[in-house]
Amino acid sequence: MDFSYLQKYYGFFLNGTMITLLISFFGVIFGVLLGVVFALMKLSKNIILKSFSAAYIEIIRGTPIMVQMFIVYYGLPRLIRMDFEDLTLGIIAVSLNSAAYVAEIIRAGILSIDKGQMEAARSLGMSHKLAMTNIIIPQAFKNILPALGNEFITLIKESAIVSIIGIHDLMYNTDTVRGNTFRPFSPLVVAAAIYFTITFSLSKLLGIMERRLRAGDSSI
Amino acid sequence: MIQVFDLYKDFGKLRVLNGIELKIEPGEVVVIIGPSGSGKSTFLRCLNFLEEPTAGEVIFEGVSFKNSKNDVNRLREKMGMVFQQFNLFPHMTVLENITLAPRKVKNLSKKETEDIAFTLLKRVGLEDKAYTYPNQLSGGQKQRIAIARALAMSPDVMLFDEPTSALDPEMVGEVLDVMKKLVSDGMTMVVVTHEMGFAKEVGDRILFMDEGKIVEEGSPKEVFSNPKHPRTKDFLGKVLI
Numbered sequence: 172m173d174f175s176y177l178q179k180y181y182g183f184f185l186n187g188t189m190i191t192l193l194i195s196f197f198g199v200i201f202g203v204l205l206g207v208v209f210a211l212m213k214l215s216k217n218i219i220l221k222s223f224s225a226a227y228i229e230i231i232r233g234t235p236i237m238v239q240m241f242i243v244y245y246g247l248p249r250l251i252r253m254d255f256e257d258l259t260l261g262i263i264a265v266s267l268n269s270a271a272y273v274a275e276i277i278r279a280g281i282l283s284i285d286k287g288q289m290e291a292a293r294s295l296g297m298s299h300k301l302a303m304t305n306i307i308i309p310q311a312f313k314n315i316l317p318a319l320g321n322e323f324i325t326l327i328k329e330s331a332i333v334s335i336i337g338i339h340d341l342m343y344n345t346d347t348v349r350g351n352t353f354r355p356f357s358p359l360v361v362a363a364a365i366y367f368t369i370t371f372s373l374s375k376l377l378g379i380m381e382r383r384l385r386a387g388d389s390s391i
Numbered sequence: 392m393i394q395v396f397d398l399y400k401d402f403g404k405l406r407v408l409n410g411i412e413l414k415i416e417p418g419e420v421v422v423i424i425g426p427s428g429s430g431k432s433t434f435l436r437c438l439n440f441l442e443e444p445t446a447g448e449v450i451f452e453g454v455s456f457k458n459s460k461n462d463v464n465r466l467r468e469k470m471g472m473v474f475q476q477f478n479l480f481p482h483m484t485v486l487e488n489i490t491l492a493p494r495k496v497k498n499l500s501k502k503e504t505e506d507i508a509f510t511l512l513k514r515v516g517l518e519d520k521a522y523t524y525p526n527q528l529s530g531g532q533k534q535r536i537a538i539a540r541a542l543a544m545s546p547d548v549m550l551f552d553e554p555t556s557a558l559d560p561e562m563v564g565e566v567l568d569v570m571k572k573l574v575s576d577g578m579t580m581v582v583v584t585h586e587m588g589f590a591k592e593v594g595d596r597i598l599f600m601d602e603g604k605i606v607e608e609g610s611p612k613e614v615f616s617n618p619k620h621p622r623t624k625d626f627l628g629k630v631l632i
């Protein structure tokens with residue numbers, strides 16, 4: 172296979188990778204923030220909050236991310252009558268998607284904490300909110316860090332979907348190179364290699380972090 | 392100090408507490424004994440509303456509590472609780488375990504709460520453990536820290552739910568010693584325990600519970616040497632061998 176076109180086009184791959192990382196990074200950050208909110212809503216006793224969150228999670232998990240992407244891309248600017256950068260819309264769509272998955276991870280993490288922890292906190296006079304923020308959520312986060320890392324890796328791959336709304340991420344730029352060089356195949360190999368390098372190193376890094384965390388584990 | 396009127400608790404169809412009446416005076420040490428499943432833990436947990444009673448009323452220091460919608464956080468500040476499973480916060484050091492609630496609930500300063508914590512650590516004999524994590528402590532040490540943590544809120548009453556049941560036998564003594572010290576300091580205590588020796592030694596009053604009711608109550612002497620109710624006799628016959 173001839174990769175000589177890379178000399179001229181490597182910039183496309185580089186910039187595309189940056190955008191992909193950027194979208195995944197913000198996707199996971201906002202995904203976690205929103206995910207916490209949805210998880211707490213789903214765990215709450217308030218039936219309205221609970222059903223809203225449950226419905227949201229089911230709908231996101233039950234529809235293709237491609238459909239969600241288009242709905243955000245065409246729907247959101249109309250709905251709130253505001254113009255957005257395409258990149259912003261891409262990040263919003265990815266975050267909204269990720270939030271549903273993260274919410275389930277966080278909910279499971281919170282439920283995995285022994286109920287004696289909440290009782291001990293409450294028996295000391297702490298409010299439910301204080302107990303959640305000081306006792307339950309910090310412990311839950313430690314438990315779910317590996318799962319969150321996996322979500323980040325998934326996002327890096329899934330974020331390729333933003334290319335359909337014209338964001339110049341790695342996938343989109345790969346297509347551009349394919350067109351410009353009249354090589355339908357070889358740029359895809361390059362893209363795959365880049366995706367794999369990122370996800371593989373991340374997963375190794377997470378493995379190391381996980382082992383560290385477990386070594387310093389202070390569970391009962 | 393604590394008055395309980397006609398307390399009922401159902402779990403679904405199961406009636407666990409079946410009309411409990413009780414009055415506890417300041418400084419009194421009340422020991423609750425009874426067979427497994429008789430509702431001892433549930434009763435204790437209804438006193439601080441970790442369980443919501445199905446019916447009945449708890450009056451604590453003159454304030455009536457009928458359900459957890461009343462200001463139970465204030466009640467719990469004054470009612471410390473020690474659990475069988477310790478329930479220390481594993482992600483915090485011993486010092487943080489003890490100072491967290493006074494800092495967050497009473498808004499005391501870091502300095503104040505640490506002074507309180509070190510005084511208490513001295514009292515339970517574990518000053519050198521302030522900066523260790525719970526997983527590095529033995530069961531007996533964990534329970535002594537749990538007691539210190541509850542005391543840090545300066546409660547007026549301490550509730551103990553089988554504080555020594557999860558411990559290896561050689562560690563039971565150190566925890567009971569801490570509790571005896573509390574008794575001699577005049578703390579009002581409600582203790583669920585299977586340690587009959589302890590009950591005899593420090594209990595002002597023994598309650599025998601069975602099937603959600605207080606079947607018999609009296610001084611240790613009355614209950615242990617001369618039980619009246621057949622269920623009490625039966626139970627003591629089994630545990631006092």
Ligand SMILES: Nc1ncnc2c1ncn2[C@@H]1O[C@H](COP(=O)(O)OP(=O)(O)OP(=O)(O)O)[C@@H](O)[C@H]1O
Nearest residue numbers: 402405407425426427428429430431432433434553
């Ligand atoms: N959250 C709950 N949901 C349903 N049933 C419960 C719950 N908590 C306790 N029970 C039931 O209530 C009954 C009394 O339980 P409780 O823990 O108060 O007994 P206990 O006297 O403390 O027993 P033990 O000596 O074994 O600790 C038991 O039959 C138990 O299964």
Ligand SMILES: [Mg+2]
Nearest residue numbers: 431432433553
């Ligand atoms: Mg019990």
